Amino acid sequence: MIEAIGLTKRYGKTVAVDDLSFTVAPGRVTGFLGPNGAGKSTTMRMMLGLDRPTAGKVLIDGKPYASLDRPLRTVGALLDAKWVHPNRSAKAHLEWLAKSNGLPARRVDDVIDMVGLTKVAKRRAGGFSLGMSQRLGIAGALLGDPKVLLFDEPVNGLDPEGILWIRRFMQNLAAEGRTVLVSSHLLSEMAVTAQDLVVIGRGRLISQTSTERFIQEATENSVRVRSPHADKLGAMLVDKGFTVRNGEDGALTVSGAGSDQIGDIAASGGVVLHELSPQHGSLEQAFMQLTGESVEYHAELVETGEVTAR
Numbered sequence: 001m002i003e004a005i006g007l008t009k010r011y012g013k014t015v016a017v018d019d020l021s022f023t024v025a026p027g028r029v030t031g032f033l034g035p036n037g038a039g040k041s042t043t044m045r046m047m048l049g050l051d052r053p054t055a056g057k058v059l060i061d062g063k064p065y066a067s068l069d070r071p072l073r074t075v076g077a078l079l080d081a082k083w084v085h086p087n088r089s090a091k092a093h094l095e096w097l098a099k100s101n102g103l104p105a106r107r108v109d110d111v112i113d114m115v116g117l118t119k120v121a122k123r124r125a126g127g128f129s130l131g132m133s134q135r136l137g138i139a140g141a142l143l144g145d146p147k148v149l150l151f152d153e154p155v156n157g158l159d160p161e162g163i164l165w166i167r168r169f170m171q172n173l174a175a176e177g178r179t180v181l182v183s184s185h186l187l188s189e190m191a192v193t194a195q196d197l198v199v200i201g202r203g204r205l206i207s208q209t210s211t212e213r214f215i216q217e218a219t220e221n222s223v224r225v226r227s228p229h230a231d232k233l234g235a236m237l238v239d240k241g242f243t244v245r246n247g248e249d250g251a252l253t254v255s256g257a258g259s260d261q262i263g264d265i266a267a268s269g270g271v272v273l274h275e276l277s278p279q280h281g282s283l284e285q286a287f288m289q290l291t292g293e294s295v296e297y298h299a300e301l302v303e304t305g306e307v308t309a310r
């Protein structure tokens with residue numbers, strides 16, 4: 001279990017994390033979602049005692065990181081996969097990590113096996129691909145068999161096979177009852193990885209909810225309706241308090257009502273329908289809408305079709 005309570009971090013004038021409070025439950029993968037610069041890495045660094053909060057606190061299984069007896073036995077993290085001595089073998093790196101943290105060396109072979117690096121364990125880690133480095137980083141995080149695991153953008157730059165492997169691995173860790181927090185700036189990735197979401201923008205909490213609910217609410221948009229009696233139906237829907245827009249092709253776009261409701265209203269007025277189709281925006285579109293106010297740099301499509309920053 002992780003608890004952030006009024007967590008705040010300022011760097012000079014920049015407020016990286018702003019009065020953030022949320023909890024991360026065991027037994028589930030929780031996505032820590034936010035656009036670039038939202039404050040995810042800073043929050044994770046504070047969880048690991050690598051940065052001091054300006055205000056508030058974050059507790060891992062009820063204690064601040066600094067008070068943990070053997071931290072790696074409580075919390076493991078993958079922050080920067082390339083954080084290895086390039087000339088050390090994967091095995092030597094993990095042995096060094098185990099020794100310097102008072103963990104038994106016999107655990108090294110186990111974690112190498114868990115992440116599927118047994119065949120390359122004696123090779124220099126400096127020559128590893130990104131996917132192999134990620135596996136090595138995860139092996140390091142698992143050395144102390146911790147109950148809490150933090151992964152900062154673990155699938156960035158990986159190929160589809162690597163992404164799938166990490167996704168399944170995180171889900172298995174959660175199924176074992178561990179607390180798994182994984183940061184990402186992609187809702188589409190979290191939609192298939194995480195059961196719960198903590199969504200932030202500009203250091204502030206936007207939403208803490210189940211992934212299913214977040215997606216449902218974020219993409220619940222409108223219903224497209226075509227009818228030979230569009231004017232009559234439009235007036236009836238407006239009367240009921242729904243928002244109706246007339247499309248160029250004569251179709252109506254109705255917000256605020258589900259397709260069942262619209263169908264019922266049409267039937268009650270004897271209106272014939274030729275089309276009744278719920279419209280769902282894309283996940284990323286919905287996410288951008290929700291965090292739009294909180295993105296540090298917006299990409300704007302100008303008339304020439306170029307993308308510029310503002």
Ligand SMILES: Nc1ncnc2c1ncn2[C@@H]1O[C@H](COP(=O)(O)OP(=O)(O)OP(=O)(O)O)[C@@H](O)[C@H]1O
Nearest residue numbers: 011014016034035036037038039040041042043185
């Ligand atoms: N050491 C630092 N000194 C000054 N400003 C910092 C420092 N670390 C982070 N920031 C600023 O704090 C804000 C949050 O950054 P952070 O890296 O935590 O965001 P993030 O959500 O992890 O983004 P990304 O996905 O781009 O890594 C940004 O405005 C960043 O420029």
